[in-house]
Amino acid sequence: MAFVSSPRDEPPVPPWSKRRPRDSGRPRLSRDAIVDAALGVLDAAGYDGLNMRAVADALGTGPASLYAHVSGKEELFGLMVDRVAGEMVVPDPDPERWQEQVKDFVRAIYRNFLAHPGLARANLGTIPTGPGAVAAMDRFLGLLIAGGLPERVIAYAADILPLYATAYAFEQSVFAERMTEEEGAEYVRQIHDYFAALPADRFPHITSMAGALTRDDPQPEARFEFGLEMLVTGLAAQR
């Protein structure tokens, strides 16, 4: 019973299991099947390609049928976020390594949202209260408690660290959706040239730092790690 989020007992990794219940005789729909299909559409078509008609098509039905199981697109987003959150594996706390464990958890959030582009957008601005998110949150709190932090600090950190991972993943996925890797590199090059070509008397720092400001963008992970390091360092200072 490691995964409380889902009523199914299957291994949690592939969400494509019951994508098309139409194939067997009965055209039965369900919340789980809809969430599965929606995640499939999201992965295949991105945030802009995720609409109720596309989800219904993936299930071989019409958009109206979804509303018998889901109140609307917003609730569907919430269910998708919770499904992904429920698939997170959080280790048992090891007080000796609490900083590394906390970082690993934040990294996992980041990667999960990158894997499903657009989900980060759905998570921002909600307090996730589904079973999957609650389970992950509880185990995350365990890691912070093992770090010996005061309760108020834990409460703040439990909010701010996931926010950082979500915001960063959101920013990344917006770019990943809008352009390919090569186009992104080309875009960064243009930004670099634009910065370098600005009038140096009015923008002395941007022009002189144009290289440093744009060089590492092909490796966004390094920047993410840097911010994570900043946050956890600041957190450890609160003990």
Place this chain on the structure above:
Amino acid sequence: MAFVSSPRDEPPVPPWSKRRPRDSGRPRLSRDAIVDAALGVLDAAGYDGLNMRAVADALGTGPASLYAHVSGKEELFGLMVDRVAGEMVVPDPDPERWQEQVKDFVRAIYRNFLAHPGLARANLGTIPTGPGAVAAMDRFLGLLIAGGLPERVIAYAADILPLYATAYAFEQSVFAERMTEEEGAEYVRQIHDYFAALPADRFPHITSMAGALTRDDPQPEARFEFGLEMLVTGLAAQR
């Protein structure tokens, strides 16, 4: 020449200056007038109320007229962000107080985005390159340079600190748009009761920390300040 962002020499505070050029004889539209009207609509009707028809109505014209000056909604969002960014005032660097100056700048971003709910959403996932944003960024870099940080650290911090302020403001404004202050307090109370009522054997930390996790939500500034403190502390450790 304090404000490089706008071609106007008026005081930058009230954006309602040329809201209705229809009143005088000539029905002239302009990018600036459209951005002004859009910011007015955004403040009055929120993110969901901001659409091309509403902006056109505020200018006494039809939606098609806007497309002669603005390529679409996305560009309009970018112009709005840049307008607000250009109104930011960044002090001259004082090496003795660099940490406080950096914090003030991040706070200013946060407040600016809170003042115009929904703009944060438009800023996430873009590298702002308009004149207003570039000017603010350059002066921000000056503050970080005065702190004596290495160049690579400055480049990272210049990206992560605004990202934090933007993400936090985005989260806040989503709630502010969806519910009033009292409704928000009621919602937090419900979350608290939900956390406290969870089965304590499966979610031991959430249940025992339900109070701490939800108590301070009426004062989101404290949480914002805490995260800012974490970041700047971690930043200063990199000197």
Place this chain on the structure above:
DNA sequence: CGTAGATTACGAACAATGTTCTACAGCTAG
């Protein structure tokens, strides 16, 4: 001063999308 060309304005319409209306099919209870 007047005309031609270009720019701007904008009503109308198109396409995409979230959602609801309404009718129908199939299962279950009595």
Place this chain on the structure above:
DNA sequence: CTAGCTGTAGAACATTGTTCGTAATCTACG
């Protein structure tokens, strides 16, 4: 076997971003 309920789905409605085609206005030049 019938009544009713639940789930299904085609059609349609409302909203919204955007484009088309035409009219109005301005600018440049003779």
